[in-house]
Amino acid sequence: MTTPPPFTRLPDLAARLLGGAVVWASDESFAEKENLIRPGAPQHSAATFGHKGQVYDGWETRRRRSPGSDHAIVRLGAPGIVHGVIVDTAWFTGNFPPEISVEGARIDGYPDAGGLNASADWFPLVPRRSVEGDTLNPFVVDDHRTVTHVRLTMHPDGGVARMRVHGIARPDPALRPPGAVDLAAIENGGHVTDCSNLFYSSPNNLLMPGFAHIMGDGWETARRRFGTSDWEAHNDWVEIRLGTSGKLTMLELDTTCFLHNAPGSARVRGRSGNDEWLELLPRTALQPDTRHRFPVAVDAVVTDLRLDIFPDGGMSRLRAWGTPAEGGGQ
Structure with missing residues (x-):
């Protein structure tokens, strides 16, 4: 191949x-x-x-x-x-x-x-x-x-x-709507920089507009087998460069269409300007076929996100709502 x-x-x-x-x-x-x-x-x-x-x-x-x-x-x-x-x-x-x-x-x-x-x-x-x-x-x-x-x-x-x-x-800043925007969205310049596994589908699907209609519209990884060292010691993840740096106010983790293969839990971290990873969402249980919204209390400008799912599975969308930083282009 x-x-x-x-x-x-x-x-x-x-x-x-x-x-x-x-x-x-x-x-x-x-x-x-x-x-x-x-x-x-x-x-x-x-x-x-x-x-x-x-x-x-x-x-x-x-x-x-x-x-x-x-x-x-x-x-x-x-x-x-x-x-x-x-x-x-x-x-x-x-x-x-x-x-x-x-x-x-x-x-x-x-x-x-x-x-x-x-x-x-x-x-x-x-x-x-x-x-x-x-x-x-x-x-x-x-x-x-x-x-x-x-x-x-x-x-x-x-x-x-x-x-x-x-x-x-690279959208025109003059056409950016006022208020909070999805800083991770592809149309706003967000894109995946790395991920652990893209066996079934591209992680860029996480950042597409609209809602998933089938599992193939999201990101799904290969199976990790329960009881093996792969299950115990590793998990799947994806890293995302935001379209522009900014302060996040809300995260949305959407498992729509993933009924029996949604992650059991997830964690989200953000990279600050000094290259430090800050915890935006601690490891939190997820439900299948559900749009989860979580407020972000961290008052810091971030440039990148890392989503960890435990141990594997699929997710249809990730949204990172926030306010662009002044002069925060990537």
Whole structure:
């Protein structure tokens, strides 16, 4: 099994759940542009023909008979710095583009989608590169300017199943709502920096907006067996960099959808500016399928959180409500 590139540990800023959208495409004759950011792995059933031909779970354009290239523009769910892009050509074997490129742009306000292709100030994130069919095709991005939109170009045409845009959100402080905010939320710049186990699902799910509908919407670890040294001496944990440093007033630990595999208990600590870990929530029993809210009495600015669950299990969401520190950007 090929080891995923490190940038895939970062959240997908184009995720539909964050508010990402495919706002424009030059052509979608065979398969719709919206498929590019659908959650989950692309699906395929052979010999499933519709009026437009074989049905593909991706974006596919017509065969070009004249010079040019095809483009699709994705508005990110949250403005951010892109660290890597996945261009997934799953199931496209004879109709994938031989080359692709990806550009970014920072666009203020809510412009009409049709004019973005020509009017935006696009700059390269991934220069023109060859891709393989039925492959994930990962690309590291070195330009760390904040972008709100990305443009995928297929040279000259073809099909792409999914595009993932991994990075760290950098929201505009001027658009931050007044009062307490969730400082750990992905859309506010929060992201996972390390965790003990991601066997079943990504710990970044903890920081997504909305509520979990199934266990797969949260973070779940492998089992630790009762009575073994692994059970007695170890537990699972996740560390989170807040979008901005601040003072926390409320923690929410949500085990919704985890009925028989919720952690037995949990503890939360915060890292202060002098690199000291402060206990924000002592080890506390948790209930299955429950939104737990705990006031935080510690009057200190923290930059990171560490959630320890005992001994293992799953959690759907973690919220860290608080007030951003003055000039507290990460």
